[in-house]
Amino acid sequence: MECLAQGADDVPYLAGGADQGGYRDIISPPSQRPLQSGDVLMLDTGATFDGYFCDFDRNFAIEEVNDLSHRAYDILWRATEAGLAAARPGITCRELFQAMQNVISEIDDQGGEVGRYGHGLGMQLTEWPSHAAFDETVLAENMVITLEPSLNYGNGQIMVHEENLVVQNGAPRLLSVRAAPELPVIGGS
Numbered sequence: 001m002e003c004l005a006q007g008a009d010d011v012p013y014l015a016g017g018a019d020q021g022g023y024r025d026i027i028s029p030p031s032q033r034p035l036q037s038g039d040v041l042m043l044d045t046g047a048t049f050d051g052y053f054c055d056f057d058r059n060f061a062i063e064e065v066n067d068l069s070h071r072a073y074d075i076l077w078r079a080t081e082a083g084l085a086a087a088r089p090g091i092t093c094r095e096l097f098q099a100m101q102n103v104i105s106e107i108d109d110q111g112g113e114v115g116r117y118g119h120g121l122g123m124q125l126t127e128w129p130s131h132a133a134f135d136e137t138v139l140a141e142n143m144v145i146t147l148e149p150s151l152n153y154g155n156g157q158i159m160v161h162e163e164n165l166v167v168q169n170g171a172p173r174l175l176s177v178r179a180a181p182e183l184p185v186i187g188g189s
Contacts (some may be wrong), residue, residue, distance in 0.1 A: 008047040013047075017042050018035055022038050022068075022072065023040060023158065024158065033173055040061055040062055040065070042058070042160065044057035044160070055126070057160055059073060061185045065186055069159070072151060076151060077181055080102075080131070083149065084163075087147070093135035094134070094135055094136055100149045117149045117150070119131065119145075120178060131148075141168055144164070165179065
């Protein structure tokens with residue numbers, strides 16, 4: 001509702017997940033289970049404005065956060081920083097993926113197959129190219145992309161972090177408000 005109140009034309013995509021210490025699926029169906037202290041909640045939205053999509057997610061801890069979830073969030077935030085530092089015209093999507101993967105390898109103890117750490121964005125929610133080990137697409141000035149690193153941790157939990165940006169000479173321009181550097185905690189003391 002807030003996206004619409006702020007001027008979005010439509011919000012055709014809103015997904016999320018929540019569970020103790022982290023979620024197990026980023027596109028979880030809704031359930032009757034109320035949020036509980038110790039849950040990590042992720043919301044992912046794809047809103048449109050003037051025919052163009054945004055696609056980003058945010059993570060929140062409910063009342064408290066365990067050390068492993070806090071660490072996972074920190075690593076994803078730093079992986080996104082590495083992606084922001086690397087996202088320049090002339091590098092390949094594979095190189096962008098590797099910049100983020102170098103940070104994520106600190107914790108991804110499950111050997112999960114992530115596939116990609118982001119994608120193109122524009123007239124569709126998910127567009128070519130993919131920031132993946134197999135994609136040799138060269139980034140060009142004015143491309144709109146997401147950075148979406150993810151990792152596996154703990155007992156089957158996953159976490160994702162997503163930002164939208166425009167590739168330009170020099171530092172990319174963020175189109176989403178950068179997520180907080182520490183996992184936000186809702187409620188509690």
